[in-house]
Amino acid sequence: MQQNTLIVNDVTGLNPVAVWAISKPKTVADVADAIRRTDGPxxxxxxxxxxxxxxxxxxxxxxxxxxxNQVIAFFPQDKVIRVQAGIRWCDIQRFVDPHGLAVKIMQTYANFTVGGALSVNCHGRYMGLGAVVMSVREIRVVLADGSVQDASPSVNAELFYAVIGGYGGVGVIVEAELDLADNTKVKRLARKMSAAEYISHFKAKVRHFQDAVFHNADLYPPHYRKVRSVTWSRTDEATTEPRRLQQGGETYPVNRYFVWAVTETPFGKWRREYLIDPLLYFFRKVHWRNFEAGYDVAELEPASRKYTTYVLQEYFIPVERFDDFVPVMAEILQRYRVNALNVSVRHARPDPGTLLAWARGETFAFVLYYKQRTRDNAINRVSVWTRELIDAAIRVGGSYYLPYQPHATAEQFHAAYPRAKELFALKRKLDPQFRLRNVLWDKYYAPTLNDANT
Incomplete structure (x- = not known):
């Protein structure tokens, strides 16, 4: 265990937090012991x-x-794997690929840990699916008192649906049993159109297309009037990419250059829409599913985050309100001159019951990737337009995603997540000393403790 002045930050570099100590457990027993041997947060x-x-x-x-980060058990005939929570999705891909299997649901980028992905109830570009909870059979959790419990959709379900998507506030996920899928070949189908055409295209060509595995639609900044629909469908055609898996660990100079050029050079966004993307999408592509799901987040990493940094936000909009949200979003981003690289739209089925469900019905996820300065006034400016976007999402019956900068007010948080009070009540029961915490819980949960005690 390390001690002294220790800082825990995230990939943006915007959120340094001074912690008391850092423990690096390797087993469930290590986690339970670390919790029992201390009495603080x-x-x-x-x-x-x-x-x-x-x-x-x-x-x-x-x-x-x-x-x-270990695989605990593997049942290839049943398409099931049990892993420790610190394992990354790319590690699982390498383990199951020789057996013709793939991860069923994960983020687009494969560097994330399983425990973190379950804690935020992540999603990817998968069609006919949605939040990662849909692929979870069981979890093992260490509670704030050091006790260990198993939970699934049928056993200890209240804990299961509180911990997944619960942002580490109810228990520490230490193991997970996951469904897998077949590692099929997928072919890219892409078409550019006006944003006004997209919802009709989606309903006619994508929504019920049984062979669709991945789908997203990229809205082009700065006007957001054009969209490129990209679907990867099952195929028997020969692959155009010889590798079955992405290797990771590269420096990605070309990718990083284009990210910089789009956000920093004159007409960068125009060149991306009218020169770069038409060239990239001109060629036929057939990948293995594991390859297409295995991107390395390092390809987006800038040379420095000292003065500027890249940040994500995400808004969840009912499918039928796509046309209502897009022009409002565009107006806000244009008015504040947000330096957006991309807005990627993904599809999700309704959440099966997590208490902080972001998809309470059939949903489009609008993933906004933008560049901001790191100085305080820039952060404050982002908070203003973020709250406007959150209000816009709530007005159409939508929500916003919680793994990002906590700019939302308490009122916005509860409007977007109406079952949060149920989660808070369960936390008070399972963690009465408020031991499990982070900035998210400190902002939205801690202020309610005074109300609960009066």
């Missing part, structure tokens, strides 16, 4: 890709889960 982190302090709290014992 606890925080939990994996890959630290959340972007708003969701992995740390001031003065806490920080549990860095990345050394809990």
């Amino acid at each position: 606890l925080s939990v982190g994996g890959g630290h890709f959340s972007m708003g302090g969701q992995t740390a709290s001031p003065g806490s014992l920080h549990l860095d889960m990345r050394e809990m």
Whole structure:
């Protein structure tokens, strides 16, 4: 265990948090012992890709889960794997690929840990699916008193649906049993159109297309009037990419240059829409599913985050309100001159029951990737237009995603997540001393403790 002045930050570099100590457990027993041997606050982190302090709290014992990275059990005939929570999705891909299997649901980028992905109830570009909870059979959790419990949709279900998507506030996920899928070949089908055409295209060509595996639609900044629909469908055609898996660990100079050029050079966004993307999408592509799901987040990493940094936000909009939200979003981003690289739209089925469900019905996820300055006035400016976007999402019956900068007011948080009070009540029961915490819980939960005690 390390001690002294220790800082836990996330990939943006915007959220340094001074913690008391860092523990790096390797087993369930290590986690339980670390919790029992202390009586102060606890925080939990994996890959630290959340972007708003969701992995740390001031003065806490920080549990860095990345050394809990082993496969515990594997049942290829049943398409099931059980893993420790600190394992990354790319590690699972390497393990199951020789058996013709793939991860069923994960993020687009494969660097994230399973425990972190479950804690934020992540999603990817998968069609006919949605939040990662849909692929989870069982979890093992260490509670704030050091006790260990198993939970699934049918056993200890209240705990299951509180911990998944619960941002480390109810228990520490230490193991997970996951459904797998077949590692099929997929072919890219892409078409550019006006944003006004997209919803009709989606309903006619994508929504019920049984062979669709991945789908997203990229809205082009700065006007957001054009969209490129990209679907990867099952195929028997020969692959155009010889590798079955992406290797990771590269420097990606070309990718990084284009990210810089689009955000920093004159007409960068125009060149991307009218020169770069038409060239990239001109060629036929057939990949293995594991390859297409295995991108390395390092390809987006800038040379420095000292003065500027890249940040994500995400808004969840009912499918039928796509045309209502897009022009409002565009107006806000244009009015504040947000330096957006991309807005990627993905599809999700309704959440099966997590207490902080972001998809309460059939949903489009609008993933906004933008560049901002790191100085305080720039952060404050982002908070203003972020709250406007959150209001716009709520007005159409939508929500916003919680792994990012916590700019939302308490009123917005509860409007977007109406079952949060149920989660808070369960936390008071399972964690009466408020030990499990992070910046998210400190902002939205801690102020309610005074109300509960009066």
